[in-house]
Amino acid sequence: MSAIAIDKPPQASPPAAAPGLHALYQQSGIAEVLGQLDRELIGLAPVKGRIREVAAYLIVDKARRAQGLTSGPPSLHMCFTGNPGTGKTTVAQRMADILHRLGYIRKNHLVSVTRDDLVGQYIGHTAPKTRDVLKRAMGGVLFIDEAYYLYRPENERDYGQEAIEILLQVMENQRDDLVVILAGYQARMDVFFQSNPGMASRVAHHIGFPDYTAEELLQIARLMLTRMDYRLDDEALSAMRDYIEHRLRRPHFANARSIRNALDRARLRQAQRLFQNAMQAPDRRDEPELDALMRISAADIRASRLFQPDNRPDKDPAQIVVAPQVAPRAPTSNR
Amino acid sequence: MRVTQGTFSFLPELSDQEIHAQCEYAIRRGWALAVEYTDDPHPRNSYWEMWGLPMFDLKDGAGALLEINDCRKTFPSHYIKVNAFDATQGFETVRMSFIVNRPPEEPGFMLRRQEGAGRTIRYTTHAYATNKPAGERY
Known part of the structure; x- marks a missing residue:
């Protein structure tokens, strides 16, 4: 850590007692979150691994801030794919709690929606509906279950596209305020991302849920x-x-x-x-x-x-x- | 002349961060936030146009800020205020209201005197801005 500090210009000299990573880890209560995760969720190694990475990042970010280095939260939009019953919804519902305790999001709340909540029935109905959902989810996690239903390629006048565009805009501009989690079956999500490259590039974390043994x-x-x-x-x-x-x-x-x-x-x-x-x-x-x-x-x-x-x-x-x-x-x- | 009405009106303009903090305060107290706008600055004009419905199910100030910024984009030189409505019995009224946007130029008010019967004089204020029809004022 001191090696990093030397590289910085002198005005950013580190405070005398910058806490070490281990001290930060103990202060944050993250150990408890991770322990609980291991106890209550069986299997799901890729999911736990990703949550560990996020936890480690947030601690390192805190340490960087203490040393005066630039720090900013990474984009945490996620996509959960897996077969039926592998725990996508359960983990998403727990994600709000985890991210809140890790200090990534401000509010511990999750808004769970499907296509019906985002897409309207007539012209001009979709945008206010989607915005309303986004507004409610601000500060927490927006969970879109079976997200591939948003895009219906067979109907080119489908209003789902409009909802996707508004989602993309907010996902990009308000990364600090909102974490979006998409969930769905693997094959259909692949098709969804292929036809919406904008969405694919804005979702940084694709987590596969393996079948249980x-x-x-x-x-x-x-x-x-x-x-x-x-x-x-x-x-x-x-x-x-x-x-x-x-x-x-x-x-x-x-x-x-x-x-x-x-x-x-x-x-x-x-x-x-x-x-x-x-x-x-x-x-x-x-x-x-x-x-x-x-x-x-x-x-x-x-x-x-x-x-x-x-x-x-x-x-x-x-x-x-x-x-x-x-x-x-x-x-x-x-x- | 700078219109001062509602909370914080004698302070410098609130930054977005400060607006967010105030919205958080209102949400914490269980008040519902609403955004309203007008181009008639008269102090007795208390019923402004509503920008959407009051936000009863908001969890975070960022949601209110989303609406405020939308309203600012549509009406960049109108007065925009945020109301925080308290629904608890006994109050059932707006508990906090502050201006978050105002026109760059505020021409102010004229004092009109009306000479009545005898030597009585009635006074009334008239906003210069309202000489123009609504929508063309600022």
Whole structure:
């Protein structure tokens, strides 16, 4: 660091006690943010790597400012691409919190929009609508889910183009005030960027969300259940492992979203099992034990259609729910 | 003659940074910001034209500044003010209002005397700028 200071003209002489990088790191509380990220998000190495880079940059930037070197925030507009259920929306929702705690954005808030919120229905309707969304998002993060819908090449009079132009203008001129995150499936986003080179060049960070491995999916299942105050017993754990093995090979596999749906169904079966047990022994007045209420047993999971011998891929009703085109908008717990 | 009305009107013009800070203050207090403009500087002209709707769901001053700069671009030599409206019961009124843009030349006001019955005199102020029709004043 002192070598840098020597290169500078004398008027920018460093203050006597400029804090070192390590001291800045400890002051900033970034370690806590990164630790939390590692605990709560399973897998997703590229995402965590990029967040680490940003954190390191912001610390170095602070140190540079302390030494009187020029400093300015880099553009942090991002694009998240990946298959369904890989955690794009979840990470985006967490990004506002992370960037706020790193001191990059001023307000800890995220405005999540889709095409409907940006594009109007008639001439002259789009610009005010887009500007209104941008205004609300100022100081925080604007998250555009399924951003490729903004551009509809089949209709040359589509108003989406107008929304894109306004977005580009603000993304360029007000980099300090706003971080824009685009999200979508890889193939469609590629087409989107090819037809909008302006957008491609203004989004500096393209982060791919890899598919989860079977082991990661199992960890995710356990984390989800812990959050909901459930637990798998040992047999259920190996049943879950089998379930994931089977499910991975099926079409329309939507990573963590499929796991969440499977767990939701297992919870229904568990409730049904407890209820029927209670009905069969009506003279037992005692409340079900805490452990029974929390435990999901192997039977709850093995009852899935996936394990039934006659099941054909195109017959499983679960597929309809998790097909990417009609997947319900992911709530916060989507991981 | 420099028109002074609203908050900070005896201070030098606010910089964008200061406007941003004031907007932040209003947002922090839960007030809704609104941008208004006019080319009639009369002090009793309290209902200015609205530049868009009041911004009830703003989180950061940068959003208000976006609107202010848009309004400045459209009306570079009009008076533009920012109002901060407090919706809490009991107030339900504008709590802060300050001018963020003004014409380069402000011709000022004429004092008119009207001689009434007897030797009474009624006084009225008249802005020189309003001699011209609206839209051509500055």
